[in-house]
Amino acid sequence: MTEKNQNTETRILEAAKEIFIKKGMDGSRMQEIADEAGINKSLLHYYYRSKDKLFEAVFKIAIITFAPKLFKNLNKDLSFFTKIELFVENYISLIKKNPHIPGFIIHELGRNPKGLVGMLQNLNIDLSGIKQQISNEVEAGNIIPIKPEQLIVNIIALCVFPIGAKPIIQYIFFEDNKKEYNKFIEVRKKEVSQFIINAIRRK
Amino acid sequence: MTEKNQNTETRILEAAKEIFIKKGMDGSRMQEIADEAGINKSLLHYYYRSKDKLFEAVFKIAIITFAPKLFKNLNKDLSFFTKIELFVENYISLIKKNPHIPGFIIHELGRNPKGLVGMLQNLNIDLSGIKQQISNEVEAGNIIPIKPEQLIVNIIALCVFPIGAKPIIQYIFFEDNKKEYNKFIEVRKKEVSQFIINAIRRK
DNA sequence: TTTACTTTTGACCAATTGGTTAAACTTATT
DNA sequence: AATAAGTTTAACCAATTGGTCAAAAGTAAA
Numbered sequence: 507m508t509e510k511n512q513n514t515e516t517r518i519l520e521a522a523k524e525i526f527i528k529k530g531m532d533g534s535r536m537q538e539i540a541d542e543a544g545i546n547k548s549l550l551h552y553y554y555r556s557k558d559k560l561f562e563a564v565f566k567i568a569i570i571t572f573a574p575k576l577f578k579n580l581n582k583d584l585s586f587f588t589k590i591e592l593f594v595e596n597y598i599s600l601i602k603k604n605p606h607i608p609g610f611i612i613h614e615l616g617r618n619p620k621g622l623v624g625m626l627q628n629l630n631i632d633l634s635g636i637k638q639q640i641s642n643e644v645e646a647g648n649i650i651p652i653k654p655e656q657l658i659v660n661i662i663a664l665c666v667f668p669i670g671a672k673p674i675i676q677y678i679f680f681e682d683n684k685k686e687y688n689k690f691i692e693v694r695k696k697e698v699s700q701f702i703i704n705a706i707r708r709k
Numbered sequence: 710m711t712e713k714n715q716n717t718e719t720r721i722l723e724a725a726k727e728i729f730i731k732k733g734m735d736g737s738r739m740q741e742i743a744d745e746a747g748i749n750k751s752l753l754h755y756y757y758r759s760k761d762k763l764f765e766a767v768f769k770i771a772i773i774t775f776a777p778k779l780f781k782n783l784n785k786d787l788s789f790f791t792k793i794e795l796f797v798e799n800y801i802s803l804i805k806k807n808p809h810i811p812g813f814i815i816h817e818l819g820r821n822p823k824g825l826v827g828m829l830q831n832l833n834i835d836l837s838g839i840k841q842q843i844s845n846e847v848e849a850g851n852i853i854p855i856k857p858e859q860l861i862v863n864i865i866a867l868c869v870f871p872i873g874a875k876p877i878i879q880y881i882f883f884e885d886n887k888k889e890y891n892k893f894i895e896v897r898k899k900e901v902s903q904f905i906i907n908a909i910r911r912k
Numbered sequence: 913t914t915t916a917c918t919t920t921t922g923a924c925c926a927a928t929t930g931g932t933t934a935a936a937c938t939t940a941t942t
Numbered sequence: 943a944a945t946a947a948g949t950t951t952a953a954c955c956a957a958t959t960g961g962t963c964a965a966a967a968g969t970a971a972a
Contacts, residue, residue: 514919529820532736536960546921551961606819608874613816615876616809617732623880631881650907655882655893656900663870668862671811673818674776677826678834679858690858697859704853705908717949739930749951754931 515553517543519563526564527610531557531617565614565622566629571600572607573631586643587703590661594699597665602691608670633658649706657706664698718756720746722766729767730813734760734820768817768825769832774803775810776834789846790906793864797902800868805894811873836861852909860909867901 521543525534536557540547554560584592601608615622637654644651668675669691680686724746728737739760743750757763787795804811818825840857847854871878872894883889 530733530735530816532733533820535958537958547960548922548962549920552919555961557960609812609815609819611877612812612873613733616812617736619876623876623885626877626880633881652900652904653896656897659871659878659882660867660901660904663866664863667866667870670815673822673826674814674829675862677829678776678836679862682826693856694859697855698863701855701863701908705904709912738928740928750930751932751952752950755949758931760930 514543514545514549518545518550518553518560519567522560522564523567526561527568527604527606530610530613531561562625565611565625568607568611569626569629571604572611573629586639586648587699587707590702591699594661594665594702595695597662598669598691598695598698601666601669605669605672608666612670647708649708652706660705661702664694664702668694717746717748717752721748721753721756721763722770725763725767726770729764730771730807730809733813733816734764765828768814768828771810771814772829772832774807775814776832789842789851790902790910793905794902797864797868797905798898800865801872801894801898801901804869804872808872808875811869815873850911852911855909863908864905867897867905871897 518539522534522539525539525542536550537547539560540550543550550560554563582589633654636658640649640652640654640657643649672687675690676682676684676687680690721742724742725737728742728745739753740750742763743753746753753763757766785792836857839861843852843855843857843860846852875890878893879885879887879890883893
């Protein structure tokens with residue numbers, strides 16, 4: 507693989523990511539992706555044989571961006587609540603940089619669950635560590651009784667939804683004022699973790 | 710308008726709702742909608758002139774289903790926390806019956822914000838009542854200081870996200886076991902409101 | 913330079929898709 | 943029954959789209 511080859515392949519993937527994640531599989535055109543990458547449409551088929559193959563590559567990237575290093579602070583020597591604070595701040599920042607990814611994943615999974623859910627298997631996401639830690643905190647009486655799945659989903663919901671649903675929230679609450687909305691999200695980086703900690707802390 | 714006309718028009722709208730909300734504007738075919746409604750494709754254009762017009766009708770229905778009677782218990786003579794409990798239970802039940810609507814709205818708004826956000830104007834959603842009530846509760850010292858927008862978004866996020874993201878959650882947490890996932894959602898009808906109340910109640 | 917190989921392009925194709933149109937069929941009115 | 947109006951259908955069309963293919967352009971080795 508020559509260097510120019512690599513460049514082209516990367517440019518294609520970057521362009522496909524941009525278009526697919528914004529418009530979805532069905533709303534994206536191979537020609538548009540080629541234009542975005544600044545190449546001939548035939549080259550798309552030269553590197554990735556079909557639209558489906560190209561989409562698959564982008565979908566994997568989206569999942570990896572969305573699902574992953576959530577728990578990079580998990581093994582550090584920090585209190586449970588501090589970990590929550592770090593996670594919330596990191597995750598909101600991450601989603602804010604890729605605001606279309608949640609909607610993209612949800613829409614595409616709803617459209618083709620069989621084909622795409624299977625793709626998750628390759629990424630073997632392991633939550634046993636964090637689940638165990640939550641159970642420990644419950645047993646130690648540091649937090650109220652709560653199923654690990656419920657707490658994890660709550661945390662992710664509070665981080666992801668407000669950014670995924672940006673257009674509605676920005677319109678309904680802030681009269682479509684982008685700056686007001688951004689301020690709203692910035693505030694959440696601190697407040698969401700306090701909200702969560704209040705909810706689960708033993709009194 | 711004769712009765713048969715009404716029937717046909719209704720059947721078309723029902724079919725369009727089914728298809729559009731599941732597959733999105735770009736992924737839906739007029740022929741498929743016609744088949745679903747059991748009529749000839751030309752009839753779609755006879756009642757709704759174009760795909761866009763038909764989509765617009767469906768999108769409005771989706772918004773109305775999603776955004777609306779959230780606050781039907783708002784004016785009853787109940788405590789603030791009881792209202793939250795009622796709202797959470799009602800809203801989760803509502804979304805559970807229409808699980809594709811959140812993803813649909815988010816995806817379509819992301820695809821065409823200019824055209825569709827404007828459509829929200831017609832529905833003049835009024836949150837001033839609930840916002841005022843939250844402010845009152847804060848001032849009365851019944852709940853911790855929190856901006857009404859933050860609390861409302863938190864509540865909706867905790868209700869909507871776990872159902873909108875069903876395929877992922879069902880796969881990651883419950884090995885794609887539908888019953889386990891359903892139990893998970895049922896539990897949330899009670900637990901989410903307790904989570905919220907814990908988070909905001911003055912100690 | 914010649915040869916062999918990869919990369920890139922333009923021209924082209926078959927299938928699909930939203931939409932049109934004229935004719936057939938219903939229904940109500942006279 | 944005849945007329946007029948709305949309703950439904952089949953056949954058709956132009957445009958778009960994913961994909962193919964052979965030729966051109968670039969690259970490296972001989």
